[in-house]
Amino acid sequence: MKFKVVSPNVESSGNSGTDPQAQIEQMLSGSPVFLFMKGTPESPQCGFSSKVAEILKAWEVPYQSFNVLSDENIRQGVKDFANWQTIPQLYINKEFVGGSDVVEEMSNNGELGDLLKEAFPGRNITPPPPPVEVxxxxxxxxxxxxxxxxxxxxxxxxxxxxxxxxxxxxxxxxxxxxxxxxxxxxxxxxxxxxxxxxxxxxxxxxxxxxxxxxxxxxxxxxxxxxxxxxxxxxxxxx
Structure with missing residues (x-):
């Protein structure tokens, strides 16, 4: 069964006194698939973020995202949280998956599909067709x-x-x-x-x-x- 892709861009609390790590934990609890990115899925602000958003779109899974450009505390916080210094960062079931190159490789070899099936038990998760050759x-x-x-x-x-x-x-x-x-x-x-x-x-x-x-x-x-x-x-x- 196919289902609609939903990718609302989550907003931070805006409270400078709030612990970024606690905010990140709260965000990850809100969706099985979560993407920290530059920009939004509809308007990404870097090519790497765009690539991961397109991969998730191709897999037709619902996910939430956060624009790290909107909050410097969260931008730095996710780097510390995952011990990973670049954006984007993809999480599935609150576990860090990787950045753009890792996600692309896992999408191509089927590992991403396995994680998505765990995130959405009972859903029919099927791999996207490969792009046509130039x-x-x-x-x-x-x-x-x-x-x-x-x-x-x-x-x-x-x-x-x-x-x-x-x-x-x-x-x-x-x-x-x-x-x-x-x-x-x-x-x-x-x-x-x-x-x-x-x-x-x-x-x-x-x-x-x-x-x-x-x-x-x-x-x-x-x-x-x-x-x-x-x-x-x-x-x-x-």
């Missing part, structure tokens, strides 16, 4: 794909300065505003194609969007440099 295509093949499918969105992950030096027709700059728009309102079946100078930055961007659930994602493996060499020599090299 389709790596050289510039010449990418040009052919774009010609055949006009619905593909061509996304440039370079800087504005680089775009002024050389650009591809019908491409748009992938800035933060567009990232938020894509994640918030675009159909995850919409085909996306990423490029940069030589394919490395765009590969990272493409992998990020597959991790967010997008199903048709391409990366131009040799970038705009390969496009200039093999598709359109009028595009400046730099």
């Amino acid at each position: 389709q790596e295509v050289a510039a010449l093949e990418a040009a052919s794909i774009l010609k055949e499918n006009s619905e593909i969105r061509l996304l440039d992950v370079r800087t504005q300065h680089e775009r002024e030096t050389a650009s591809l027709d019908n491409s748009v700059l992938l800035d933060q505003e567009l990232v938020e728009e894509i994640l918030g309102s675009w159909d995850q079946n919409a085909p996306l194609m990423f490029f940069c100078h030589v394919g490395e930055r765009s590969r990272q961007a493409a992998q990020y969007f597959t991790s967010q659930g997008f199903q048709q994602v391409y990366n131009i493996s040799d970038g705009i440099k390969g496009w200039s060499s093999n598709v359109d020599s009028s595009i400046p090299q730099y």
Whole structure:
């Protein structure tokens, strides 16, 4: 049985005289799964916090969270509480699990699922499907794909300065505003194609969007440099 994801961001008491350790204990008692993070699940303030929130979302489990940026005493307190100096920190059944890399590894190898089953006995906890693979295509093949499918969105992950030096027709700059728009309102079946100078930055961007659930994602493996060499020599090299 699937159930709704609930992730309210808990507030601290705001009383500077309250023992942070007691506050943390109280928070952990309020939910089987608890995440101390920077920001909120809906608006994370660092990539590592975002990663753990997305992992929990993929597992479809209810959890509570606390934004450590809102209370410096709690921010330092959780580091002392777990003897772990970085944020985010995930707890299950009041036991410290780990930070971003640990949670990701445990999600991939199934250990996180075992802990979640213990936290929610009787619930049907099923692992999320693995993200689709990024389709790596050289510039010449990418040009052919774009010609055949006009619905593909061509996304440039370079800087504005680089775009002024050389650009591809019908491409748009992938800035933060567009990232938020894509994640918030675009159909995850919409085909996306990423490029940069030589394919490395765009590969990272493409992998990020597959991790967010997008199903048709391409990366131009040799970038705009390969496009200039093999598709359109009028595009400046730099």
